[in-house]
Amino acid sequence: MPPEDSEVGSTVSGIDPEVSGADASGAALHWRALEGLYASAPINALFTSRLEVPGEGLARIRFDVDPACFHAAGAAHGTIYFKMLDDAAFYAANTLVTDRFLLTTSFNLLLSKPIKGGSIVAEGRWVSGRRRVLVAESRLIDESGDEVGRGTGTFMRSRIALSGLRGYAGVA
Secondary structure, X not given: OOOXXXXXXXXXXXXXXXXXXXXXXXXXXXXXXXXXXXXXXXXXXXXXXXXXXXXXXXXXXXXEEOHHHEOOOOOEOHHHHHHHHHHHHHHHXXXXXXXXXXXXXXXXXXXOOOOOOEEXXXXXXXXXXXXXXXXXXXXEEOOOOOEEEEEEEEEEEEEEEHHHOHHHHOXX
């Protein structure tokens, strides 16, 4: 079984989900705006998924994987693993950057078990970096509570202002 919402701060990352040294209401607004940005991305209309940002350096995306995502042998194609892992790590990192959209510069995957469908939780957590380059990792948990994949990504600040993006600006 995937971790409950209350377990994220302790089991997923060890990062205190409370905002330290920042205005809590401003951080929460940024996190809600990131959730709006995720929901507004055209690619996400292809998937049944929802982003939750429970705290600084953390992101959780719930995905429903159905046969439309399968390769010829009847399990989720690797592109689906990448999408889920990259998104969770990306949004975990972008919780620490309030002015710019991040870009994935590299991402390493480990696919450890076939996904035959159902609900998958992608958990992301920030690992290091706050200035130009950030590192975050993520993992996929299936309905049985098994880890089915993990990844580590490197993300850099772009020149794209978050405030200028429709989905972000519509929430903040």
